[in-house]
Amino acid sequence: MKKTIQELQEIIDLFSQKIPAIPEAEFSAKHAPNKWSKKEVLGHLTDSAQNNLRRFICGQYETTPSKIVYEQDFWVKANDYQGKRSSDAILLWRLVNEQICSALRTMPAGSYSQSCDTGKQDEQLHSLQWLAEDYVKHMKHHLNQIIPGSYDIIYK
Numbered sequence: 001m002k003k004t005i006q007e008l009q010e011i012i013d014l015f016s017q018k019i020p021a022i023p024e025a026e027f028s029a030k031h032a033p034n035k036w037s038k039k040e041v042l043g044h045l046t047d048s049a050q051n052n053l054r055r056f057i058c059g060q061y062e063t064t065p066s067k068i069v070y071e072q073d074f075w076v077k078a079n080d081y082q083g084k085r086s087s088d089a090i091l092l093w094r095l096v097n098e099q100i101c102s103a104l105r106t107m108p109a110g111s112y113s114q115s116c117d118t119g120k121q122d123e124q125l126h127s128l129q130w131l132a133e134d135y136v137k138h139m140k141h142h143l144n145q146i147i148p149g150s151y152d153i154i155y156k
Contacts (some may be wrong), residue, residue, distance in 0.1 A: 001112055001129055001132060003059055003108070004104065004132045004133050004136055005104045005105055005132075008097065008100065008101055008104075008135075008136050008139070009042070009101050009141070009142070011136070011139060012094055012098060012101070015028075015143060016094045017144075017156050018147055019042065019146065020086075020091075022038065022146070022147070024086060026038065027039050027086055028082065033113075034041055036076065037082060038099025038146045039081055039082060039086060039089055040076050041087055041145050041146055042093050042142075042146060043076050043079055043080070043082075043084075043089055043093075044072055044076050045068065046081075046089070046092050046093045046137075047072065047075040047079065048072070048135070049093070049096040049097050049099075049100055050096055050111055051068055052100065052104060052132075052135050053096065053099060053100050054066075054068050054114045054132060055118070055128070055131055056070050056100065056103050056104060056107065056132065057132070058116075059111070059115070059131075060108075060111040060114055060128070065114075065115040065117045065125050066117060067117040067118075067119050067121030068115075068116065068118065068119065069118070070119075078104070096116070096155070097139075102137075106114065108129070111128060112127060112128055112129040113126060113129065114127065115125050115128075116131060118131075137153060140153045141153055
């Protein structure tokens with residue numbers, strides 16, 4: 001878990017500098033009505049962080065594996081990231097991810113193997129450690145959409 005936390009913190013530190021440098025017109029541009037802008041992709045990462053933060057915390061104490069479902073399109077629309085000031089969207093992303101680092105740092109090693117149910121059909125339960133590692137991969141995948149070529153990763 002230590003490596004995952006360190007990697008996540010490095011991503012937060014680096015992209016907290018890189019993302020604000022994107023011109024506003026590029027950051028907010030929607031290339032199709034049903035496609036997210038870069039700002040909305042960052043919003044999706046914030047929503048994903050909030051849902052995963054809840055998984056990381058609830059998964060430590062609930063006796064039955066937590067079932068925390070994330071409906072990404074609904075969340076992005078409901079949170080109206082497109083209508084937010086870019087600086088606020090970036091700050092929110094940074095702060096919720098720093099909170100994940102904090103929650104993972106304080107998680108007892110005995111909790112790493114606790115399970116959580118993401119609610120996805122045909123998907124098995126995952127350990128909190130697996131979810132943390134997958135979360136970082138997921139973030140890199142979407143950061144490539146915001147700043148192409150940032151990471152050499154294929155995420156499914």
